[in-house]
Amino acid sequence: MVAPGFVFGLVLPLLLRADASAAHSNSWMVVLDPVKPGGPYEVMAQQILGRKNFTLRIHDVLFGDVWLCSGQSNMQMTVSQIFNATSELSNTAAYQSVHILSVSLNQAQQELEDLAEVDLRWSKPTLENLGHGNFTYMSAVCWLFGRYLHDTLRYPVGLLSSSWAGTPIEAWSSGRSLKACGVPRQGSMPSDLETGPSEYSVLWNAMIHPLRNMTLKGVIWYQGESNVNFNRDLYNCTFPALVEDWRQTFHDGSQGQTERFFPFGFVQLSSYLSGATPNDGLPQIRWHQTADFGYVPNLRMPNTFMAVAMDLCDRNSPFGSTHPRDKQTVAYRLHLGARAVAYGAKLTFQGPLPQKIELLGDMGLLNLTYSQPIQVQRHNKIFEISCCSDHQCKWLPAPMDTFSAQTLALNVKSCRDSLAAVRYAWTAWPCEYKQCPLYHPTSALPVPPFTAFITNQIPGYRSKVAK
Structure with missing residues (x-):
């Protein structure tokens, strides 16, 4: 918080331009002109209030593309839980310009303006930061996706992980998007599936809405298992509605810096063994993930891409077959879609249709x-x-x-x-x-x-x- 009427200056050494703004309330925003990818830079913010001068410096700032990674447990699984974990955890030296942040697990009844807390502040990748503990940080799919992108882009990538195991799409959706799909009043998830918050909009309020001012390149999403037996028949509406609502929210929140129809990628669910799930439950949710087209992009889901994962099953996973350990292939398939849809590369990014x-x-x-x-x-x-x-x-x-x-x-x-x-x-x-x-x-x-x-x-x- 700052005092009303303060004068704020922003300085980026090595850049030709400095921006200043005057605040008339307790919140403020500075929008920079586009900056070429690179760094590191030091950002200096200065507050002049009467005769007092306060200066804040932020070091090791990079400019590049920021991707938000969200969903439930398969997005939350950390690098320490996947195949070849030891090798993956040690492979960080070449990726010091891939910065990572992990949002803490929180829920709220109303939309929050700021995150209540974070598990991992913007940091460089280290063994500890990538494999802190099971289902904590850093998301393996998110990290590997960003690493593959960095191999291609050769400039900084920011990875922002905000996910929670065992959560339905309704918890990640705003009230307006749920209303647009006619989602009935708060329902109850089957007890064998409920491991995380299922109350409508509570994760949107606490873990997504506070991020809306950030400038994103795109989003990747791995969720749906908790909707196989919960509002499954509405998923062909609730998922496209979430995509549209997030796009509008981040576009508005960033003052137009985030593209209105930014790229949105997702993982079509893998296979798992569950006696409580009808044999056609998983196929139906996979179909609904595409808004019942069977492929993306499509008319209802423009500028999207999908990683098919039904062939990446893992019946011997120590975390249960719901959590296959091959996240490298998932992330690689996602990165192909991102390169094609987000960056315009001419390549094969989906299987034959x-x-x-x-x-x-x-x-x-x-x-x-x-x-x-x-x-x-x-x-x-x-x-x-x-x-x-x-x-x-x-x-x-x-x-x-x-x-x-x-x-x-x-x-x-x-x-x-x-x-x-x-x-x-x-x-x-x-x-x-x-x-x-x-x-x-x-x-x-x-x-x-x-x-x-x-x-x-x-x-x-x-x-x-x-x-």
Whole structure:
């Protein structure tokens, strides 16, 4: 807090410009002209109040891109919990211009103006800062994502982690975004899932809203497990609504310095074993993460990117299969999306998508044409078709018949009635670690799960399902 009417000056040595502002309330903000990435600099703030002169200096200030990392336990997992932890923790010398900050776990009933506290102030990466303790700091996905970005950008990156295990999306959403989706009044999460706060908006109030004045390059998000059995059918609204609300809030809070539609990346949920979860619960939430398109960016989720993780399962994780330890691959896939969507790089950042479905009824085949080349490992159960008769439908396996560079034919002769739909990898655990049947041949990015209706039964009919 400062006294009303004080005069404030800001000095950045080695820069040509200094900015000053006069405060007329207990809060103030200085917006600098764009500064090229680099540093370190010293920032000096000076308060002149009558005859008194107070000076504050901040050392080792870098200019670069700041990314916010948020979500629940898979975002909160620290570097010390992942595969090759010892090596990752020791690999910090080349990344001293990647600075990290971790927000403390707090909740509030009203929107806070400032963070109540932080676990880790802006710091350089060290063994202690990256592996302080399980589910504390620093987020492994956040750190690895920033490290991969730094390898490409070659300039400073700031990583801001604000996450809490076992929390539903409703806790991270503002009241206005929940209202826009018609979310019912406060519900109760299943007791076997509740490990963190589930009250609506309490984490938005305490752990996101106080950050709104920061200038962000983008956000990465790893959340959804706590919504598999809680308001799952609303997630195709609550997630896009959260993205839109965060974008508007950070744009306004930074006085337009954060882009209105800043890049927003997320992890499509991995696989885990849970007897309490219906087999179609995870596939549904994965689908809803894309606003029911099956891919991003799309019309409802522009300027977004996704890391598919269903093939990164870890049944032997000491933290439970919900918490797979391969965070390197997750972060690498996220960084590919960021490079393409946020930085305009021309590269493959997502697996092949089904572009066209062609029913060859007289041959008993369903042809799928993909947007990119596919690498195929034969599997007879991962594709299913919905076969309907007398207003009743059941899902049947559709074995692979033949395949080529970008097409795959399914044997659908088992359906002697009306073929209504087809789906891929629509199960909680579709494959073992990195052994799903369909990948891009050079990038090794998996084909995401999908479901599509077959809207016409005329042989040779072509259905376009994705762009």
